[in-house]
Amino acid sequence: MLIPLMIVSMLASQAPAVVDRTLAIVGGRPITLSDARTALTLRLVDGAEVDTAVVQRLVDRELMLREAERYDPPEPAADRIEAGLAAVRAAAGGEEGLVAVLRAGGFAERRLRAWIRDDLRVEAYLEQRFAMDDRRQDLIADWVIDLRRRTPVTLIDP
Numbered sequence: 001m002l003i004p005l006m007i008v009s010m011l012a013s014q015a016p017a018v019v020d021r022t023l024a025i026v027g028g029r030p031i032t033l034s035d036a037r038t039a040l041t042l043r044l045v046d047g048a049e050v051d052t053a054v055v056q057r058l059v060d061r062e063l064m065l066r067e068a069e070r071y072d073p074p075e076p077a078a079d080r081i082e083a084g085l086a087a088v089r090a091a092a093g094g095e096e097g098l099v100a101v102l103r104a105g106g107f108a109e110r111r112l113r114a115w116i117r118d119d120l121r122v123e124a125y126l127e128q129r130f131a132m133d134d135r136r137q138d139l140i141a142d143w144v145i146d147l148r149r150r151t152p153v154t155l156i157d158p
Contacts, residue, residue, distance in 0.1 A: 020106070021156075022156055023155075023156055024156060025153070025154040026062040026066070026153050027066055027151045027153075031059065031062065034106050036050045038102070041101050042088045043091045044088070045058060045061070061119075061122070063148065064144065064147070065118050065121070065122055066147075067147055068122045068125035069121075073121045075117075076120035076121060080120055084116035085116060126140065129143075130143075
């Protein structure tokens, strides 16, 4: 009985390890540090490091996705998802690199496919809602500001 007590005592004395950190909560959905790092590594979001600008882009993505889901945009064609996955695989340096990045970020390929699918759905929604003209980016920016007003967003310092 002495050995199990020693093991419990040793484990209890070790400092707790941080598994992940929440950077933002958008309408109840968390954006974690591992999400941000994985998205950056796979070039799913623009940026060089996890900073406020990257967190803002991930928040905006989540806001746009939530709004697009309300209007149920059409499912993207499977070949578009596969093309997106191939681009991400290439950015990761091939299949082995992709597997390593996904494992490090706590992602599964299924989650990555869903991410790509969601990005394509948002893209389809934006194409449907906003005309392709010189005011488009300003209109989208104003729309995202409105989404921020309507959706609870909690930013936690990255």
